[in-house]
Amino acid sequence: MTRHELARYQATLLQLRAELAELSHSSADAAKPVALDQASVGRLSRMDAMQGQAMAQETERRRKQQWLKIEGALRRIEDNDFGDCFNCGEAIDPRRLAVDPTTTRCIDCEQAT
Numbered sequence: 753m754t755r756h757e758l759a760r761y762q763a764t765l766l767q768l769r770a771e772l773a774e775l776s777h778s779s780a781d782a783a784k785p786v787a788l789d790q791a792s793v794g795r796l797s798r799m800d801a802m803q804g805q806a807m808a809q810e811t812e813r814r815r816k817q818q819w820l821k822i823e824g825a826l827r828r829i830e831d832n833d834f835g836d837c838f839n840c841g842e843a844i845d846p847r848r849l850a851v852d853p854t855t856t857r858c859i860d861c862e863q864a865t
Contacts, residue, residue, distance in 0.1 A: 753835050757846070761853045762829050768853075769822045772815050779808060821854035837861055 828834040835844050839861035848855055857865075 753843075753846075758829055758834060761834065761849065762826065764853055765822050765825050765829075769819065769826075772819055772822070776812060776815050779811065818854070824856070825854045839864075 825834065828836075835846075835849060836842070837844055837858040838856045840858060842858055844855060844858045848859060855862075
């Protein structure tokens with residue numbers, strides 16, 4: 753893989769990481785605990801709020817998971833291991849990396865699991 757291609761993947765990954773950080777920051781209030789004061793919030797409204805809170809927490813968990821994948825890909829770029837399949841060691845198809853630069857397996861190994 754050329755330096756230009758690696759730089760392009762690195763820029764894409766850094767942009768994805770910045771977008772995740774912004775999303776995480778902007779949605780932090782949605783995951784806060786729901787108040788129990790039923791005088792100001794009815795039972796059904798509170799249940800809706802709790803459901804919204806649970807969805808926000810799951811979304812944040814997925815963002816953290818994606819963040820770790822991005823960090824791993826950036827580390828692999830630094831270590832000159834980016835684009836190699838974790839299982840077989842062969843090069844991952846650039847078209848696959850273009851869709852998901854955090855992928856760690858070639859299509860054959862991914863389908864085998």
